[in-house]
Each structure stands twice: as C-alpha cells, then as structure tokens.
Amino acid sequence: MARQIPTLSSKLTAVFILISFITIPATGKSSDFVKIVDRDSLGLGKEKVSHFKFFWHDIVSGRRPTSMKIVQAINNSATMFGLIRMIDNPLTDGPELSSKLIGKAQGFYGSASQQEVSLLMTMNFAFSEGEYNGSTITVLGRNEVFNKVREMPVIGGSGLFRFARGYVLATTHKFNLKSGDATVEYNVYVMHY
Numbered sequence: 001m002a003r004q005i006p007t008l009s010s011k012l013t014a015v016f017i018l019i020s021f022i023t024i025p026a027t028g029k030s031s032d033f034v035k036i037v038d039r040d041s042l043g044l045g046k047e048k049v050s051h052f053k054f055f056w057h058d059i060v061s062g063r064r065p066t067s068m069k070i071v072q073a074i075n076n077s078a079t080m081f082g083l084i085r086m087i088d089n090p091l092t093d094g095p096e097l098s099s100k101l102i103g104k105a106q107g108f109y110g111s112a113s114q115q116e117v118s119l120l121m122t123m124n125f126a127f128s129e130g131e132y133n134g135s136t137i138t139v140l141g142r143n144e145v146f147n148k149v150r151e152m153p154v155i156g157g158s159g160l161f162r163f164a165r166g167y168v169l170a171t172t173h174k175f176n177l178k179s180g181d182a183t184v185e186y187n188v189y190v191m192h193y
C-alpha cells in the first residue's frame with residue numbers, strides 16, 4: 001500500500017500539469033506587455049556561422065593612446081590586480097596599424113587574478129566597414145594573456161549580429177615590452193542570422 005502513494009501522487013501531478021496546460025491558454029488573457037512573435041516577422045531565416053579574422057591594437061603609449069588606465073592596480077600586486085583600462089582600440093584587417101580599419105573594440109578590461117596575469121575582458125566590437133557597419137559583437141570573458149591562445153565567449157550582438165553567440169580565439173601577434181603596446185590577432189566564430 002505504501003508503495004502506491006508516490007505512484008498516486010505522481011499521477012496526480014501529471015493530471016495537474018495537463019490541466020494547467022489546458023486551462024491557462026483557455027482562460028488566461030495574454031498579457032499586454034508580452035506576446036509570442038513569428039520568427040519570420042523578425043527576418044530570422046537560417047542561422048549561419050561566420051569566421052572573422054582581424055587585429056586588435058592596444059595602444060597604451062605615445063601621444064594618442066587608445067587604451068587608458070582608469071583604475072590603478074593595488075599596491076605591490078605582481079599581477080596588477082585591480083587595474084582597469086578603458087579601450088577604444090582599432091580593429092584592422094591586417095597586423096599593421098596602417099592596415100584597413102574595420103572597426104573599434106570599445107569597452108574595458110581589468111586585471112582580475114591575484115595568482116596569474118588574467119584579465120576580465122568586457123568589450124564590443126563596433127564594426128564600421130561594409131555591410132557590418134553599425135553592427136556590434138559583444139565579448140565577455142577571461143583572458144590569461146601569457147597563454148598562446150585565449151578563448152572568450154561571444155555573448156551577443158546587435159544589428160546583423162542579433163541573437164549572436166560564439167567564441168573568439170585571441171593570440172598575441174606582437175608585444176612591445178618597452179612601450180607596452182600590443183597587437184592581438186582575433187579569430188571570431190559567431191552564429192547569427
């Protein structure tokens with residue numbers, strides 16, 4: 001007999017679930033602030049995967065830096081823990097700064113580890129070239145800068161990148177020890193419509 005109790009209660013649960021599915025659409029008036037939208041009305045056709053390759057220039061030196069310290073690291077931190085830099089870094093299609101500009105990486109990064117040099121990257125790739133002009137890809141992730149390849153998630157986007165998701169692979173192309181300027185190759189794999 002005791003064994004039948006859970007069986008009975010799970011049957012009751014199933015009935016309740018069924019009833020709630022049946023009754024809510026029948027009796028409940030849909031809310032004014034939300035409604036289900038037809039995918040086609042948003043132009044959501046087939047999802048595609050794009051691979052972008054470009055170079056990210058972190059210019060910290062000279063007369064026109066694009067990466068500026070806005071919060072000082074805590075004292076005596078070997079990993080510069082606490083440092084935050086705001087960036088408006090050029091993105092170019094080739095490794096030289098003089099290569100074609102395709103957009104800017106706008107956002108900030110901060111030193112977020114007390115053990116190794118690891119950054120929290122928070123940035124939008126704001127494209128300014130061709131059909132992607134005005135569209136953005138948002139990256140938020142962990143960047144352990146001394147690793148050869150760092151993977152970070154693409155968490156969204158705007159314009160042609162609405163509903164975007166994916167990842168980036170960042171590889172340091174050049175680092176100038178004296179000036180602190182860095183050029184990083186970004187390979188972006190993004191699913192979008």
Ligand SMILES: *[C@@H]1O[C@H](CO)[C@@H](O)[C@H](O)[C@H]1NC(C)=O
Pocket residue numbers: 075
């Ligand atoms: C950090 O170092 C600077 C310069 O030596 C000093 O003026 C400041 O008080 C220190 N800050 C803290 C929180 O220890």
Ligand SMILES: *[C@@H]1O[C@H](CO)[C@@H](O)[C@H](O)[C@H]1NC(C)=O
Pocket residue numbers: 128129130133134
């Ligand atoms: C990108 O869009 C902006 C704003 O609409 C426009 O001013 C600019 O000329 C465009 N750039 C290119 C390369 O099409």
